[in-house]
Amino acid sequence: MSVLHRHRSLQLLLLLTPGVGYLLFFFGTPLLSALVGSFQLEDGTFTLNWYQCIFTRASTLRGLSTSIYYGTMPVLLSLTLSVPLSLLLRRSFLGRKLFSGLYKLPLAVPGIIVGLMVIVVFERGGFFDRLLAPIGFTLPKLVRDDWGIGVILAGAWKQVPFMTLIITSAFAAIPEDIRHAARSLGASRLKTFLFVDIPLAMPGITAAILLTFIGSMSSFAIPDIVGPPTARPLSVLMVQEFKQGRFEQVYAMGMVLSLFAIIVLLAYYSLTSRIGHDSRKGEQS
Amino acid sequence: MMSELEIRNLTKHYGETRVLHPVSLSVERGEFVTILGPSGCGKSTLLRILMGISEASGGEIHLAGKRLDLAPPEARDIAMVFQSYALFPHMSVAKNLGFGLKMKNVPKDERAKRIAHVVDICNLHGLLDRMPRQLSGGQQQRVALARAVVMQPSLLLFDEPLSNLDAKLRDSLRHDLVALHRRIGTTSLYVTHDQAEAMAMSDRIVVMNAGRIVEIGTPLELYRSPRHVFTAQFLGQTNLLTVEASGTGGRLPWGQVITLDRPATGTAQVSLRPENIAIIADENGVATVSSVAFLGATLFYTMEIGTLSLKVSQAGGVDPLSVGTRVSFDLAGPVHLLDHLPMAEAA
Ligand SMILES: Nc1ncnc2c1ncn2[C@@H]1O[C@H](COP(=O)(O)OP(=O)(O)O)[C@@H](O)[C@H]1O
Ligand SMILES: [Mg+2]
Secondary structure, eight states, X not given: OHHHHHOHHHHHHHHHXXXXXXXXIIIIHHHHHHHHHHTBOTTSOBOOHHHHHHXXXXXXXXXXXXXXXXXXXXXXHHHHHHHXXXXXXXXXXXXXXXXXXXXXXXXXXXXXXHHHHHHHHHSTTSHHHHHHGGGTOOOOOOSSOTTXXXXXXXXXXXXXXXXXXXXXXXXXXXXXXXXHHHHHTTOOHHHHIIIIIHHHHHHHHHHHHHHHHHHHHSOOHHHHHHSOTTOOOHHHHHHHHXXXXXHHHHHHHHHHHHHHHHHHHHHHHHHHHHHHHHHHHOOOO | OOOSEEEEEEXXXXXXXXXXXXXXXXXXXXXXXXXXXXXXXXXXXXXXXXXXXXXXXXXXXXXXXXXXTTSOGGGSOEEEEOTTOOOOTTSOHHHHHHHHHHHTTOOHHHHHHHHHHHHXXXXXXXXXXXOGGGSOHHHHHHHHHHHXXXXXXXXXXXXXXXTTSOHHHHHHHHHHHHHHHHHHOXXXXXXXXXXXXXXXXOSEEEEEETTEEEEEEOHHHHHHSOSSHHXXXXXXXXXXXXXXXXXXXXXXXXXXXXXXXXXXXXXXXXXXXXXXEEEEEOTTOSEEEEEEEEOSSEEEEEEEEXXXXXXXXXXXXXXXXXXTOEEEEEEOSOBEEOOOOOHHHHO
């Protein structure tokens, strides 16, 4: 016991073990074993072969760019919908309570259902097509099309509520007086929005962008069901490799995908800490 | 001739609740007018309507001869100092000060000149590069003031700007504000629930209660000869008593005969300020001291006369009388008679 009393850091370490140990064990161990696996041949010798495959084979290179594409486009689409939606939710209108409850519904719907819904509704010969047929319209190809429009629509449908939720609370955190002060100092509604609301809500907006980006980059069900067979993102390729028992290749792909997510997160942290630093230092106009 | 600011029959209701009954008020150019009233009486609502953030349900506002209430806030030539300061947290002090000028497209060198000037008069030297969160409450409020003053507006609005500060800072900023107004002379409308603040700063005070203007006057008028019971009670301490009046003579409840400052007949109400009652220890006196509070500069007593109790104050230089002492008292000068008006007609 006296050893413990003398060494405060040891004492602390022991106290932290349950929490930190849990994290290390359940997150660190799988990640580490995947990392190790991605550098091994079947017999356990070291190799860079799996990574080489990813960055030389046409299908995996395409997979990487498709992952980035499917990560980015739904986020951009959701953003253009979520910001106006958040502004709408800030105002009071008839039925606002009902609406602010309803718009969150897609949060509860699993990706695979969303994918199936998109197929039922947008596929040629689907719901909309049959609705439009009598008046002489045919739906453009939205499901399994080359541009992955269906994937982007389905992804956005799923992300808009989450993004709106975060951005709404970012806007709500801005005190009303600050906006009123801007108006009384001669800023129109638009300028108040651009120079006051947006910069103050920026941390929330960036967080929403990054989280949805990471989510949609690694989503599997939607691109697998709704996406074109010509361009498969890494997440879908991983499952294909997995089914063929090439675990090391799956590990390597997973590492690349994780690395990407980590880079994006690090970029976010450095960006926000720099904003924080700038504003602490202040700058003169 | 029209006043600088004219508010005519302004009303505001939220659904069924009336927040402002018809309110009319004119403010002369360069005047410093305070709206004084208890919390919830509609002061902020009035300012928000003036600013254009909230829409009136009826009435008109004119500023410098032009109809104001139809313009959006950014076109109103009004600047406001908020209770919460409302500084832009993501901008340095310099940028906060320059924001409005930029929005109004003031050229850069003119901007610099005007900022330098307010930095001078609001004593903000050395703070320009700081962010708002690096400033103390008093400094933040001075920046908020400077940000409004730099606009050189036709009208300055203040919504309880000092109420978040501690007593000492409040006093010193109050003096700074008065000095600043004397220097720049901008027409100002200042809202507060603090009667001492209103008395110390204002050319005129507008007393408000429950969405109505009760009474308007200079601090001296309102303190010495208020028309309404509410004013008498809200500005300073007072004793409200009923008298049986006939001409300028009146009889107090305990039989004492007094002189009134105006003639009246029948039952009437008077306001007797504590400092206008002089007491001395007297074994044959009609009153008994029931409590004593020594506040430094003043001594504050309550005394009982039968079932009535009266507040009395005295300069604090003398030794306090102890509780239970029998006293007699004199009233200095004629006693002030209040109007017999129901609230609704007081305005
Ligand atoms: N948006 C609103 N809806 C309903 N009532 C309101 C609203 N805003 C203010 N009020 C009411 O109006 C009255 C006056 O409020 P306010 O002007 O803020 O008072 P003050 O500034 O004098 O304390 C209060 O009783 C308040 O409850
Ligand atoms: Mg208020």
